[in-house]
Amino acid sequence: MTTLPRSAVMLNTPTRRAIPFEDKGGLAAVVSEITSEIRELYTADQVPWVVGYSGGKDSTAVLQLVWIALQGLPSEQRTKPVYVISTDTLVENPVVAAWVTGSLDTMRQAAEGQGLPIQPNRLIPDVKDTFWVGLIGKGYPAPRPKFRWCTERLKIRPSNSFIRRVVHDHGEAILVLGIRKAESQARARVMERHEKRRVRDRLSPNGNLPNSLVYSPIEDWSNDEVWTFLMQQANPWGHANKDLLTMYQGASSDGECPLVVDSSTPSCGDSRFGCWTCTLVDKDKSMSAMIQNDEEKEWMLPLLELRDELDVADDSHLRDWRKMNGSIQLFYDRNVPGPYTQKAREDWLSKLLNAQTWIREHAPESVRNIELITMDELHEIRRIWVFEKHEVEDSLPRIYKQETGEDFPGGPLDQHLAVATDEVELLREVCGDDELHFLTMRELLAVERKFRTMTRRSGLFEALEKTIKKGYYADKEDAVDMALRNQHNKTAPMLPGLDEVSADASA
Numbered sequence: 259m260t261t262l263p264r265s266a267v268m269l270n271t272p273t274r275r276a277i278p279f280e281d282k283g284g285l286a287a288v289v290s291e292i293t294s295e296i297r298e299l300y301t302a303d304q305v306p307w308v309v310g311y312s313g314g315k316d317s318t319a320v321l322q323l324v325w326i327a328l329q330g331l332p333s334e335q336r337t338k339p340v341y342v343i344s345t346d347t348l349v350e351n352p353v354v355a356a357w358v359t360g361s362l363d364t365m366r367q368a369a370e371g372q373g374l375p376i377q378p379n380r381l382i383p384d385v386k387d388t389f390w391v392g393l394i395g396k397g398y399p400a401p402r403p404k405f406r407w408c409t410e411r412l413k414i415r416p417s418n419s420f421i422r423r424v425v426h427d428h429g430e431a432i433l434v435l436g437i438r439k440a441e442s443q444a445r446a447r448v449m450e451r452h453e454k455r456r457v458r459d460r461l462s463p464n465g466n467l468p469n470s471l472v473y474s475p476i477e478d479w480s481n482d483e484v485w486t487f488l489m490q491q492a493n494p495w496g497h498a499n500k501d502l503l504t505m506y507q508g509a510s511s512d513g514e515c516p517l518v519v520d521s522s523t524p525s526c527g528d529s530r531f532g533c534w535t536c537t538l539v540d541k542d543k544s545m546s547a548m549i550q551n552d553e554e555k556e557w558m559l560p561l562l563e564l565r566d567e568l569d570v571a572d573d574s575h576l577r578d579w580r581k582m583n584g585s586i587q588l589f590y591d592r593n594v595p596g597p598y599t600q601k602a603r604e605d606w607l608s609k610l611l612n613a614q615t616w617i618r619e620h621a622p623e624s625v626r627n628i629e630l631i632t633m634d635e636l637h638e639i640r641r642i643w644v645f646e647k648h649e650v651e652d653s654l655p656r657i658y659k660q661e662t663g664e665d666f667p668g669g670p671l672d673q674h675l676a677v678a679t680d681e682v683e684l685l686r687e688v689c690g691d692d693e694l695h696f697l698t699m700r701e702l703l704a705v706e707r708k709f710r711t712m713t714r715r716s717g718l719f720e721a722l723e724k725t726i727k728k729g730y731y732a733d734k735e736d737a738v739d740m741a742l743r744n745q746h747n748k749t750a751p752m753l754p755g756l757d758e759v760s761a762d763a764s765a
């Protein structure tokens with residue numbers, strides 16, 4: 259008997275796509291069963307609910323089920339609050355961000371009108387944690403799999419601190435999430451592990467947040483089932499699900515960025531609902547698709563270009579060869595670059611403000627007020643540059659004026675500066691080509707200025723010593739040589755000291 263090659267067998271075998279909800283008794287039966295379960299769980303205790311809502315399909319489906327279930331309860335039983343939380347990283351795809359904000363507004367009005375205890379909340383990161391404060395202010399390089407500094411700051415912290423507040427006020431919280439086993443094998447494994455530790459029927463413990471439990475009503479649904487439900491069941495707060503489908507159409511990947519409560523969640527940048535700045539994906543396919551499919555979205559092109567610029571394979575020319583604290587890090591005897599240099603950070607800010615100005619001038623009326631970076635972030639970046647990095651040139655107001663044509667709101671910092679802005683140029687001239695010397699002198703002056711006004715100057719010498727150590731090299735080669743020697747000394751076997759040798763000799 260001849261055996262057919264495997265590919266031939268696969269090609270000739272007709273594949274049948276599973277009909278949504280077929281093996282679960284049909285859509286109506288599933289919705290009825292889940293909404294009864296939701297009502298049962300909701301009325302079982304006084305623990306408030308927190309529904310994670312990203313505006314994507316899965317979380318919309320879950321919120322829709324919760325909404326329908328609550329509508330079916332008599333008003334005297336709809337007592338405990340249901341907080342809907344949505345994190346806005348401030349670098350969301352602007353089309354998606356506008357969609358979610360619009361949906362939260364509609365939701366708020368609809369919940370009030372229908373007498374439901376549903377309270378929508380838009381959560382944003384602390385100003386010290388935002389993407390631009392990290393990248394332009396502190397100089398963190400664009401996120402990479404090995405240095406994914408963003409998710410924790412932009413998504414996990416805002417949602418976790420909200421949930422912690424609820425737990426603090428009420429003793430416990432139940433998180434209602436749109437997570438599904440069909441998302442990925444890793445997701446299925448984590449969910450199954452938690453399932454085994456369920457304390458109450460359908461509620462899994464949340465490893466990261468004490469006193470909070472997770473309820474995932476659509477955990478067994480497939481992608482098609484989620485869409486079938488959304489297309490066949492009208493959205494109860496009146497935001498068109500068809501528009502949601504339109505947003506999804508045309509993109510290659512249809513993953514959704516879920517409510518991220520822990521770092522085991524896969525990169526949400528791989529989805530339609532990630533940040534437009536995300537460099538953990540090869541390309542922002544969803545934004546490219548939006549621009550390609552709709553001439554009206556061409557105004558997003560500068561964002562795509564800026565994202566691609568952030569995503570350069572070798573960015574070592576943009577980065578300091580020292581770490582943030584001035585030390586040298588080696589990997590296989592090669593220098594690992596540190597944060598973006600002052601010049602690179604200033605350039606990123608120029609490019610970002612330039613993109614914002616261009617969009618404000620060319621985009622449709624509805625996005626004319628777009629804010630790619632907030633005033634609070636700009637003030638924080640200015641503070642970090644001047645007072646933490648000692649960049650007394652105070653260049654942010656100049657860049658702002660140059661790119662927007664407007665004066666930067668906020669007074670001059672002259673009285674707080676170690677060296678007046680024009681004197682910095684003089685210092686640069688004196689130091690000539692020796693950039694490291696200039697940086698060290700500038701920082702030494704700033705440290706001295708900081709301590710000058712203090713009544714007790716304890717800590718001054720340590721601070722000066724730290725600054726001198728940071729600039730204690732002739733250049734990069736010298737620094738790497740020194741780090742290699744230090745590394746070698748640490749690993750070399752200990753030789754006996756002179757005293758020990760002479761003691762042995764005399765014995």
Ligand code: SF4
Pocket residue numbers: 347401406408409412413525526527528531532533535536537538
């Ligand atoms: S989408 Fe990308 S940039 Fe945004 S938080 Fe997730 S990993 Fe970071």
